């Protein structure tokens with residue numbers, strides 16, 4: 001028996017993994033711009049991508065539809081071929097950033113499909129719905145997670161009123177999509193959706209550094225975004241002595257190095273200045289005004305908020321010492337999202353079953369799982385990302401890691417009925433006893 005096959009079922013995980021990757025390559029050719037991968041919300045390239053996946057899903061015995069938010073949905077019915085059986089959702093997104101790699105999002109959908117293929121026609125006592133979300137990156141409307149927001153009923157009127165670069169409102173784009181696809185189904189998730197599983201490349205170097213193929217996401221980090229303005233005094237670079245300067249850029253530089261070392265000393269904290277602009281911006285002028293960004297992420301909202309306050313206090317004390325001014329504006333405060341403890345435990349068993357020792361991780365990037373988790377218990381498994389590069393054509397994944405992910409996926413399917421049973425029991429226990437008066 002070849003090494004890639006399961007002894008119990010004869011499933012050739014290596015072949016299925018290779019096929020999932022080959023499909024990612026096929027889908028990479030569905031692009032809005034020749035020579036790169038760019039695929040946005042409701043675009044013809046997305047339509048083409050759906051056509052490919054639809055064919056593969058049909059061959060795997062699934063029923064397929066697109067919903068009103070442009071999500072592609074394939075259902076693999078349970079033993080009794082019941083549309084209303086409890087179901088597990090396996091999903092990720094099919095859109096990309098401009099000039100993307102092949103795997104961010106797409107691999108998660110291909111793994112969902114490969115899990116169904118690995119069943120080889122065998123039906124379970126629950127349904128499996130594989131969903132390819134229409135938008136996660138937010139490229140067209142500057143609003144991420146359109147697909148998963150619609151899925152949990154959180155695509156709201158202010159979102160729908162947003163306009164793209166051509167002035168097309170989101171509601172108009174969605175209406176156009178629905179008239180072009182008269183058979184669209186409701187975007188809402190099925191009421192029997194009992195669990196959500198998302199596979200995703202890590203988009204970072206942690207698993208590679210640890211020498212692990214897979215990791216189990218425990219929390220999706222909360223995020224703070226602030227803009228700071230350091231206001232000094234512009235002056236002539238040749239005539240102003242060093243002790244009379246109020247150099248805004250030197251102050252900002254001192255501050256961001258201080259933030260870097262402070263964050264490095266706080267476990268699990270990441271803090272970044274990725275944008276900086278400097279006035280006057282001439283080689284012979286002392287900088288008078290510097291604007292820079294601050295992005296802070298952590299699994300604990302309390303620790304993140306405390307860190308942001310500390311970084312701002314550092315900016316104030318540097319400014320005071322250098323006799324310049326500093327002001328800030330908090331632009332964004334997104335709370336951390338903890339995934340479901342029961343499904344995390346199940347993901348641990350599944351990953352262990354695939355021969356990988358389960359490591360819990362915080363996701364520093366946002367994912368559909370964090371949106372869906374508000375309504376459906378969610379779990380997420382990361383795949384090692386060689387080089388830690390994502391949102392870039394060099395994005396990579398190893399075929400043997402994809403095979404391990406698929407093995408973990410099959411173990412997840414195997415254990416899911418236990419989870420359903422326990423979940424049901426918890427629900428019954430928490431219900432008030434209607435007989436007692």
Ligand SMILES: [Zn+2]
Nearest residue numbers: 093104105136
């Ligand atoms: Zn993604």
